[in-house]
Amino acid sequence: MTWTVTRLNWRLPVIAAALCLLASVAAVAQQEGAADRETALQALVTWMPFILQGFVLNLVMSVLAMAIATVTGVILGFMQISPSAVIRLPAKLVTHVFRNSPWLVILFAIMFLVPFRVTLPGGETVMIPDWVKATVGFALPVMANVSEILRGAVMSIPSGQWESADSLAFSRGQTLRHVILPQCIRRMLPPWMNWYALLTLMTPMAAILGVNEALGNTQAAMEAAGSRPEFLIPFYLFLMTIFFVFIYPISLWTRRLERRYAASGA
Amino acid sequence: MLDLIAPFFERLYETTGLNFSPFYDSYDWGRLLEGMWVSVKLISAIIALSLVIGVLGAAAQTSKLRPLRWIVAAYIEIFRNTPPIVQLLFFYFGLGAITPQVDMGGWYEPMIGSFGWAVIAIGIFGGSYNVEIFRSGVEAVPHTTVEAAESLGFSNLKIFIYVTLPLAFRVCLPALTNNIISLAKTSSLAYVIAVPEITYSLSGIWSDNVNVPEMMVLLFVYYILLVAVIARAMTLLERKLALPGYGR
Numbered sequence: 106m107t108w109t110v111t112r113l114n115w116r117l118p119v120i121a122a123a124l125c126l127l128a129s130v131a132a133v134a135q136q137e138g139a140a141d142r143e144t145a146l147q148a149l150v151t152w153m154p155f156i157l158q159g160f161v162l163n164l165v166m167s168v169l170a171m172a173i174a175t176v177t178g179v180i181l182g183f184m185q186i187s188p189s190a191v192i193r194l195p196a197k198l199v200t201h202v203f204r205n206s207p208w209l210v211i212l213f214a215i216m217f218l219v220p221f222r223v224t225l226p227g228g229e230t231v232m233i234p235d236w237v238k239a240t241v242g243f244a245l246p247v248m249a250n251v252s253e254i255l256r257g258a259v260m261s262i263p264s265g266q267w268e269s270a271d272s273l274a275f276s277r278g279q280t281l282r283h284v285i286l287p288q289c290i291r292r293m294l295p296p297w298m299n300w301y302a303l304l305t306l307m308t309p310m311a312a313i314l315g316v317n318e319a320l321g322n323t324q325a326a327m328e329a330a331g332s333r334p335e336f337l338i339p340f341y342l343f344l345m346t347i348f349f350v351f352i353y354p355i356s357l358w359t360r361r362l363e364r365r366y367a368a369s370g371a
Numbered sequence: 372m373l374d375l376i377a378p379f380f381e382r383l384y385e386t387t388g389l390n391f392s393p394f395y396d397s398y399d400w401g402r403l404l405e406g407m408w409v410s411v412k413l414i415s416a417i418i419a420l421s422l423v424i425g426v427l428g429a430a431a432q433t434s435k436l437r438p439l440r441w442i443v444a445a446y447i448e449i450f451r452n453t454p455p456i457v458q459l460l461f462f463y464f465g466l467g468a469i470t471p472q473v474d475m476g477g478w479y480e481p482m483i484g485s486f487g488w489a490v491i492a493i494g495i496f497g498g499s500y501n502v503e504i505f506r507s508g509v510e511a512v513p514h515t516t517v518e519a520a521e522s523l524g525f526s527n528l529k530i531f532i533y534v535t536l537p538l539a540f541r542v543c544l545p546a547l548t549n550n551i552i553s554l555a556k557t558s559s560l561a562y563v564i565a566v567p568e569i570t571y572s573l574s575g576i577w578s579d580n581v582n583v584p585e586m587m588v589l590l591f592v593y594y595i596l597l598v599a600v601i602a603r604a605m606t607l608l609e610r611k612l613a614l615p616g617y618g619r
Contacts, residue, residue, distance in 0.1 A: 120445055202591060205552075205598040207559035209570060210590050217583045306454040313563060320457060334468040341461035345453040352452040 121350050128342035145335050149343055152326035156340075159322030160347050166240045166318065167305040173244040174304070175297070178251025185256045188277075196252070203249035208242075208307050215242035216314045236318070239311035247304050254296045258289035295363040302355050306348065319344060373400050390582040391589070399576050406572030407593065413489060413568050414558045414597075418551055420494030425501025429539075430531055432506050443502060450499035455492075456560055462492040463564045489561035497554040504546045508539030541612050548605040552598050559594075569593055 129146055184196035203211065215238050222232045262285050270280035309320035317325070323344050327336045373395070380394040393403035431443045450458065467488055472479040483491070512535050520534045562570040570590065577586040 120448055123445070124449070202595065205556070206591050206594045207556040207570070209559045209562060210587070210594060213570075213574070214587045214591075217577075218587065302452075306452075307456075309454045309456050310560075312456075320454075320460075337468055338461070338465040341457055341465050344457050345449075345461065348454050348457070349449065349452050353448065356452055 120353070121346055124342055124346040124349060128339040128346065145333070145339050148326075148330040148336060149339050152330060152340075153343075155326050156319055156322050156344065157347070159317060159319040162236060162316070162318040163305065163308045164351075166236060166243065166308050166311065166316075167301070170240045170244040170247065170304055170308075171301050173241065174247035174251055174300075177244070178248040179255055181248060181252035182255025182259075185252055186259050200249045200252045203245050204253060206246070208246055209310060209313075211245050212239065212242035212310055212314065215239070215245070235314060236311065236316045239308075239314060239316050243304055243307060243311075247300050250300055251297065254293050254300075255289065258292045259285055261292060262288055291366055295359050295366065298355060298359040298362070302352050302359070305352060309344075309348075319347065373397060389585055390580055391585050392576060392580045392582060393589070399580070402572045402576055403569075403589075406567060406569040409486070409566065409572075410558065410568035410570075410593075413486065413561060413566065414555045416490040417494045417497060417554055417558055420490055421497035421501050421550075421554060424495060424498025425505045426536070428498065428502030429505035429509055432502065433509060433531070433535075447499045447502055450496050455496045455557060456563060458496055459489065459492040459560055459563060462495075463488040485561070485564045485566045489558075489564060489566045493554065493557055493560065497550065497557070500550045501547070504543045504550060505539060507546070508541075508543030509535055511542040512538045538614075541609075541614060544605065544609045544612070548602065548609075551605065552601055555597055555601055556594065 128149070181196050181200060184192045185200060187193045187196070216235070219233065219238055219241070221235075221238075222230050224230050266284055267280060270284045275284070308318060311318050312321035312324065315321070323340050327340050330336060377395040380391050384390050384392075384395070393399040428443050428446070431439050434440060463485060467481055467483065470482050473482050516534060516538065517530055520530045525533065558568065559570045561568055562574070565571060573586045573590055577583045
């Protein structure tokens with residue numbers, strides 16, 4: 106039964122529109138009297154650019170964090186499949202710790218334990234902005250999972266291929282580069298994209314620590330507009346809509362890739 | 372218990388400066404225990420709710436009513452593709468503001484507190500994953516088995532409860548374990564709406580005693596142990612439920 110996959114293409118606009126409509130209906134429905142005051146819908150329209158501007162920071166954080174996570178995760182993954190226990194065991198420990206702790210705890214750890222400014226060897230001090238620290242905090246759990254994805258992909262290659270490469274006098278590095286990894290990349294791509302989507306969904310947590318991204322800006326906008334209770338539902342629904350519009354195509358694409366690779370038997 | 376370990380941790384603090392205050396200060400010890408207890412309660416409630424939603428959703432997806440299947444599909448897509456923290460805030464602040472208040476004899480309290488909303492929001496979020504997991508399990512049940520049950524005169528509901536579900540549950544246990552573990556970790560999000568679970572109570576301790584690194588270590592250890600316990604329990608369950616002829 107693949108109908109959820111095949112027929113999903115037109116659902117994005119429908120669901121997004123439904124969410125938006127819900128937001129505006131909620132906004133209109135909660136206007137009781139008070140004709141002179143700004144309606145929730147008007148307030149939402151006024152503050153929309155501000156919220157979207159915050160969302161740009163979410164995107165920047167997610168892309169940067171994913172880049173960091175991919176590079177460090179791949180290195181960590183290679184360490185995990187190393188034949189030497191001195192390299193393998195620490196890598197396994199790091200992967201284990203960051204895979205099994207909540208995002209929020211890792212974020213707290215980075216925010217509180219990394220100093221807000223560092224002194225360079227030259228003697229000048231550099232301030233580290235909060236959003237950069239948050240980016241690192243988001244990168245760590247993804248790093249551990251990328252490392253695990255790489256390890257899993259390498260493990261999923263039949264050991265006969267290692268042996269054949271051995272018998273062709275390939276070195277370990279050559280086998281990895283020319284035989285194993287080209288096959289791994291295909292397998293790694295869908296879960297990697299899944300993790301990007303998940304990472305983006307986690308970036309609003311930075312608002313807890315005072316980063317001015319979409320969630321922080323939404324809360325600030327609601328306060329600036331008079332923090333009336335009827336703002337809450339439309340504003341949060343709008344925020345969910347932005348994320349949905351960005352993430353949903355990615356998850357559709359991921360599913361399509363997954364299906365294609367599963368079908369080709371890779 | 373505290374009397375036993377307190378001298379050691381007090382000396383540790385005096386000699387090395389490592390301040391594990393919950394292990395010698397009875398007030399912080401109480402906060403730690405309370406936080407762990409609330410966290411365990413929260414996680415259990417979230418998992419229970421998400422499992423119920425998962426089963427109901429998977430049942431609804433096998434239904435012949437198209438609108439019902441539609442609603443479930445939309446639910447899954449919305450909750451899997453929006454940030455869980457915004458969902459939580461939406462439920463707690465947005466819906467919490469319009470739920471009725473209960474008269475507590477002089478003051479009014481919302482009918483559903485922050486603990487309740489955390490369970491509802493994170494449970495619904497986790498449920499959206501469970502529906503898909505159970506659905507894949509239901510699809511893995513051989514069609515012939517269902518037909519055999521039909522020919523024995525089972526109704527559709529009875530087939531689902533007595534034939535499909537027990538088999539599907541076993542098929543999807545590994546995926547379910549993953550989701551339950553990720554839900555246990557997500558439960559720390561309840562910090563945002565001030566549910567006094569472990570992250571929240573330890574953050575109280577570290578702001579009183581300025582011992583962030585030590586409390587961070589404690590938090591990491593807590594969650595890693597918790598995940599290990601859940602994973603172990605699920606492996607045991609998997610082994611206990613294993614059917615001859617199914618799986619490996």
